[in-house]
Amino acid sequence: MTVDQLSQPEPTRRRVIGFFLGGGLLASLASFIYPVLRYLVPPAVADLGGDEIVAAKLTELKLNSGKIFRFGNRPGLLIRTASGEYRAMSATCTHLSCTVQYRDDLRQVWCACHNGKYDLNGRNISGPPPRPLEGFEVQVRGDEIFVRRRREA
Amino acid sequence: MSPLRKVRDWLDERLQWDDLIAPLREKTVPLHRLSYWYFLGGISLFLFVIQVLTGILLLLYYRPGANEAFESVQYIMTRVQFGWLIRSIHSWSANLMIFTVFAHMFSVLFLKAYRKPRELTWVSGVLLLFLVMGFGFSGYLLPWNTLAFFATKVGTEITGQVPIVGKPMMIFLRGGEDVTGATLTRFFGFHVAVLPGIATVLLLLHLLLVQRLGMSIPPKLEVQWTANPAAKREMKFLPNFLLRELMAWYLALGVLGALAAVFPWNLGVKADPFVSAPAGIKPEWYFLFMFQTLKLIPSKVWFIDGEILGVLAFGLVALLWLLLPFLESDQPSHMKRWITGLAVFALAYTVGMSVYGYLAK
Numbered sequence: 319m320t321v322d323q324l325s326q327p328e329p330t331r332r333r334v335i336g337f338f339l340g341g342g343l344l345a346s347l348a349s350f351i352y353p354v355l356r357y358l359v360p361p362a363v364a365d366l367g368g369d370e371i372v373a374a375k376l377t378e379l380k381l382n383s384g385k386i387f388r389f390g391n392r393p394g395l396l397i398r399t400a401s402g403e404y405r406a407m408s409a410t411c412t413h414l415s416c417t418v419q420y421r422d423d424l425r426q427v428w429c430a431c432h433n434g435k436y437d438l439n440g441r442n443i444s445g446p447p448p449r450p451l452e453g454f455e456v457q458v459r460g461d462e463i464f465v466r467r468r469r470e471a
Numbered sequence: 472m473s474p475l476r477k478v479r480d481w482l483d484e485r486l487q488w489d490d491l492i493a494p495l496r497e498k499t500v501p502l503h504r505l506s507y508w509y510f511l512g513g514i515s516l517f518l519f520v521i522q523v524l525t526g527i528l529l530l531l532y533y534r535p536g537a538n539e540a541f542e543s544v545q546y547i548m549t550r551v552q553f554g555w556l557i558r559s560i561h562s563w564s565a566n567l568m569i570f571t572v573f574a575h576m577f578s579v580l581f582l583k584a585y586r587k588p589r590e591l592t593w594v595s596g597v598l599l600l601f602l603v604m605g606f607g608f609s610g611y612l613l614p615w616n617t618l619a620f621f622a623t624k625v626g627t628e629i630t631g632q633v634p635i636v637g638k639p640m641m642i643f644l645r646g647g648e649d650v651t652g653a654t655l656t657r658f659f660g661f662h663v664a665v666l667p668g669i670a671t672v673l674l675l676l677h678l679l680l681v682q683r684l685g686m687s688i689p690p691k692l693e694v695q696w697t698a699n700p701a702a703k704r705e706m707k708f709l710p711n712f713l714l715r716e717l718m719a720w721y722l723a724l725g726v727l728g729a730l731a732a733v734f735p736w737n738l739g740v741k742a743d744p745f746v747s748a749p750a751g752i753k754p755e756w757y758f759l760f761m762f763q764t765l766k767l768i769p770s771k772v773w774f775i776d777g778e779i780l781g782v783l784a785f786g787l788v789a790l791l792w793l794l795l796p797f798l799e800s801d802q803p804s805h806m807k808r809w810i811t812g813l814a815v816f817a818l819a820y821t822v823g824m825s826v827y828g829y830l831a832k
Contacts, residue, residue: 346721353553357528361550 363391370466373406376458384420384427387465393417394454394465395427399438406454406465407440413447427451494682498708501688508578509686509712510719515575517720518568519674521727522606525561526663533613535659537652540615541741548738559731565607567727569757572603573821580795580814584687590796592680595673597793602670607755609662615655616739621748622755623658624650629765632778633786651744756829760821761785763828 373387379398386393386409395409397420407427409417416431426443427436435444440451457464472480483489500509532551534543547554576596579585585593612623627650631641646653688696696703706712754762764785768777791798799810 353556354528356552357554357557358531359552360532361552 370464372462373456373465374463376461376463379404382422382425384422386417386419389454389465395420395451396456396463396465397427397438400425404456404458404463405438405440406456407436408452408454410451411447412442412449412451413445418451492709495709496707498682498685499705500686500708500712501692502704502706503689503692505582505689506706508582510716511571511575511578512681513716514719514723515568515571516674516678517723518564518571518727519670521564521724522561522568523667525557525564528557529561530663535613535656537615537655537742540613540655541738544614544738548735555735556731559735560727562736563730563734564727565610566756567723567730569603569607572600573757576600577814577818579687580817581811582687582689583811584689585796586687586690586799587796589680589684589687592677592684593796594793595677595680597795599670599673599677601789602666602673604757606662606666606670607757609658609666611755612655612658613662614738615742617742617746617749618739618752620650620742620744621752623654626754626758627654629778629782632776632782634779634783637782649744751832753828756825759828760824763824763831766828766831 371387371389373389373394373396374385379385379396381398381402382400384395384397387396388394389408393409395407395418397405397407399405409419411418411429411431411434413429413432413434416429418427418429418434418436420426421428424435425438427438427440428434429436429445429447433445434442434447436447436451437443440453442448442450453468454465455468457466500506529547532543532547532554534540544558547558549555579593579596608623608626612619627641627644630644631637633640642648644654644657645651646657753759761781765778765781768781770777772780795810799807
């Protein structure tokens, strides 16, 4: 041990105690904050309904009209075009997530929030929407119209 | 100058913070063999803060309403990460807080800290004690389980026994003739808005009074110290006492965490107004002494209903308790001893009846 160390024992001891005290306090603080942060994250909601659902009965939709249906936890839009074809797509606007609707006068999908427009394939054609709406597959079986998510290619 | 110091000085120039805490720097805490009792108020305050914080967290997931309340608490306990811990801490801390508040009150009583000029500190403290019991009573119903349902039914029914004002008060509390979802909505409002609002104001007043008047010295010691000022021993509040208080808080937190982790709070069975009350049903422990007393009073005393007599007696005791410091001042010293005797009796009665109520079938 050098003379230098002998002459200054107190500051070193104080620093060691301070280190343990501060470290202990920080560690316990972390142990309080960690559960709280985890608590704040809401548990994931199970996606109800699976991949395929019945969106409507065959007799339900007139020509040139649309219907909002429940697809899992989100709304979907089923359209019967003027020519009688069925189209289905997500009804959540890609701009700021309002629910879109079918406008029979425009023959387009329209979002009331910021005047976004999509064509009948869900492509964004006018207004602020940055991306097309997600399209779904439509199948008619018996008198029911089935909608399912498109398989990833 | 370090940047931290600069920020501090900048703020101090604007807030005059130093002037604000100057009285705290001069504040001292008397040192004697009973000094430990001075910690109880601080621990109660700490537990109250825990209640506010965990209460806010529970509000993120809790839903009031007869159809949702139980399920939402179940969701907190089973689905939300660490939800069981947050709720258990809230429940345990509530119980510990009621215990420390009672202990604080009795310590103030025995150390005679309510004497002039601290009468208002006592009054605000007793009101806070009543509020804390109100918090307990209203919070107990919120999970909407069977025990809570019947406890609330009985508790509000007792309120209804009070002559003249009882019945309207019961209907006000229940939000109707019976305990229903409407009661739950009201109790939720009381528990998270009305009571916290009143409690915050009273608490600030209580703390302000404690800071203004300083710590009370037990009478015997006060006489000794006045006769011989050299014998006086005290500790600075800042930082000496505060650091010790913080250690007590840390310890309280440890106890709380251990209790919550080892004995998570039960949820029970969802309340159903159309099933019978389960056998052995009892209120929370802090209402047991009143519950047991009411059970022991015969149904008719002379020409008065036993229940009414009990409720009126408790009301009268509560009022006297609130005004205790005013009863003692200006009394000769033998009368003051009589009041200490009353305090011993009150403690013995409360503890005795609680234990009796706990053990009774």
